[in-house]
Amino acid sequence: MPAESYDVVVVGGGTAGAFAAATAARDGLDAVILERKSPEEAGHIACGDAIKGKSTFPEVIDLDYLREESFTNENIQRAVFLNPDTDDQLDIPFSQTGAVIDRKRYGEVILEEAERAGADVHYDTVVRDVRQSDGVVHGVTAVRTGTPKKYEAEVVVDAAGSLSLLQDKTDFSASTFDTNVDYSQFCSAYREVLETREPVDYADAIVFKPTEELGYLWYFPRTPRDINVGLGFQMNKPPMKLVDALKTDVATRPEFEGARVKDKLGAALPTRRPYDSAVAPGYVAVGDAAAHVNPCTGGGIPGAAKAGHWAAKAAAEAIAEGAADEEATLWDYNHRVQTDFGKRFAAMDLYNIWGGTYDVDDLVSVITALPGQQLVDAVGRDGTAEMGLGLKLKTVLETFDPRLRNWRTLVELARVNKLAGRLKAAYDEYPTTPAGFDDWRTRRDAVMDDFYDLTGADPKY
Numbered sequence: 194m195p196a197e198s199y200d201v202v203v204v205g206g207g208t209a210g211a212f213a214a215a216t217a218a219r220d221g222l223d224a225v226i227l228e229r230k231s232p233e234e235a236g237h238i239a240c241g242d243a244i245k246g247k248s249t250f251p252e253v254i255d256l257d258y259l260r261e262e263s264f265t266n267e268n269i270q271r272a273v274f275l276n277p278d279t280d281d282q283l284d285i286p287f288s289q290t291g292a293v294i295d296r297k298r299y300g301e302v303i304l305e306e307a308e309r310a311g312a313d314v315h316y317d318t319v320v321r322d323v324r325q326s327d328g329v330v331h332g333v334t335a336v337r338t339g340t341p342k343k344y345e346a347e348v349v350v351d352a353a354g355s356l357s358l359l360q361d362k363t364d365f366s367a368s369t370f371d372t373n374v375d376y377s378q379f380c381s382a383y384r385e386v387l388e389t390r391e392p393v394d395y396a397d398a399i400v401f402k403p404t405e406e407l408g409y410l411w412y413f414p415r416t417p418r419d420i421n422v423g424l425g426f427q428m429n430k431p432p433m434k435l436v437d438a439l440k441t442d443v444a445t446r447p448e449f450e451g452a453r454v455k456d457k458l459g460a461a462l463p464t465r466r467p468y469d470s471a472v473a474p475g476y477v478a479v480g481d482a483a484a485h486v487n488p489c490t491g492g493g494i495p496g497a498a499k500a501g502h503w504a505a506k507a508a509a510e511a512i513a514e515g516a517a518d519e520e521a522t523l524w525d526y527n528h529r530v531q532t533d534f535g536k537r538f539a540a541m542d543l544y545n546i547w548g549g550t551y552d553v554d555d556l557v558s559v560i561t562a563l564p565g566q567q568l569v570d571a572v573g574r575d576g577t578a579e580m581g582l583g584l585k586l587k588t589v590l591e592t593f594d595p596r597l598r599n600w601r602t603l604v605e606l607a608r609v610n611k612l613a614g615r616l617k618a619a620y621d622e623y624p625t626t627p628a629g630f631d632d633w634r635t636r637r638d639a640v641m642d643d644f645y646d647l648t649g650a651d652p653k654y
């Protein structure tokens with residue numbers, strides 16, 4: 194069986210894969226996306242479809258076209274946190290307007306744009322294995338429309354999403370690639386798109402309601418009548434019956450009476466820190482395949498787009514140097530990720546672990562008392578954000594005072610916040626070459642040890 198040969202083989206045609214392939218093609222490389230779905234199904238991905246105002250996408254595709262075609266609601270002005278026990282709600286205005294997208298159309302456009310940039314897209318192509326010799330990955334094997342195929346590559350980009358099959362098939366023992374990955378660090382999620390009879394009165398908001406197991410139900414309006422409704426739970430907790438829980442909640446909300454289910458889909462997403470290293474000789478993982486997801490909000494689209502772009506840039510340089518088979522030549526990608534959103538996501542992970550140390554009743558009361566992950570998100574961004582923690586807590590107290598029972602929790606949260614700041618500082622010192630990797634891990638792990646001592650949480654990694 195003759196192999197098809199490319200500079201870069203990208204496995205997976207989601208956000209990370211499409212941006213990686215578009216970047217590689219624009220840099221003059223021969224790139225192909227291998228996507229297991231058919232052209233009709235590609236882009237159909239379980240997602241809440243919300244994008245924060247500040248999110249930026251690499252300009253390797255026509256972003257105006259993407260926006261025109263798929264940004265169906267560009268008027269998200271606020272987040273609403275519902276108290277599950279009372280009628281209270283807390284509105285948090287956004288400083289920048291966010292969007293909710295038509296995820297299927299978005300997925301189609303990014304693939305179309307990757308092709309327009311010069312990449313090939315092979316649909317109906319299921320990657321089954323990795324080709325590797327002497328520790329170096331040099332291609333994959335796949336089945337394309339029923340026929341076995343071999344692909345050769347200077348660099349394989351693993352953009353195959355959560356719990357990527359490729360990582361089960363690759364021997365990472367001679368590399369720095371993070372293999373400290375367990376299903377309990379993932380979230381299982383389910384969502385439906387419901388078409389309501391009348392427009393909802395929160396078309397300018399993304400709405401969250403805390404559930405058991407440190408999860409949220411969400412209602413994200415794609416349009417005033419198309420509502421993306423979903424929920425998830427962290428897989429270190431007992432499984433939730435997601436479909437039943439969603440149905441039960443929807444039945445209590447008058448706006449969904451007589452609503453039509455337009456789409457339903459479930460998936461796992463990583464709710465953990467990004468992989469410490471996502472490179473190996475000839476191999477780089479991006480997006481969900483390297484846990485590039487905000488572990489508090491589940492937002493992974495912007496991280497996937499950036500990671501895909503940076504990985505392809507690193508691959509282009511490594512190929513130009515004739516040294517793509519050396520892990521060190523791809524290292525710059527790790528450094529960019531970890532000193533950018535990587536440090537923020539790693540810090541936010543502390544809040545997730547901290548939340549897991551409370552039993553469900555306490556947790557619901559704490560989550561309800563605080564403006565949920567929105568507070569965590571803002572606090573976690575740089576430890577101070579636009580409004581200091583003290584002021585945030587004051588706002589919270591003023592809003593939810595009667596329900597706020599646990600002062601110790603708040604004191605502990607302030608300490609977690611400090612440790613989050615220390616953790617981010619450690620990530621700022623992520624090494625610029627693999628040589629400093631072990632030392633860096635030791636320093637980072639010392640912060641994690643202090644965090645586990647403070648919270649009594651079981652180590653997640």
Ligand SMILES: Cc1cc2nc3c(=O)[nH]c(=O)nc-3n(C[C@H](O)[C@H](O)[C@H](O)COP(=O)(O)OP(=O)(O)OC[C@H]3O[C@@H](n4cnc5c(N)ncnc54)[C@H](O)[C@@H]3O)c2cc1C
Pocket residue numbers: 204205206207208209210227228229230236238239240241242243244318319320321352353354355358382383384423459460461462479480481482485486491492493494495497
């Ligand atoms: C329920 C849910 C809600 C979410 N809500 C939001 C949200 O509101 N906002 C946000 O920003 N993010 C959200 N996310 C996260 C976001 O969807 C992901 O982080 C993002 O899609 C990751 O993109 P990716 O390209 O890495 O992976 P994916 O989009 O999963 O793409 C992976 C691709 O690889 C293909 N593939 C897999 N295995 C193979 C194989 N062996 N051979 C060939 N092809 C293969 C798949 O078919 C798929 O097309 C949500 C996720 C879930 C599950």
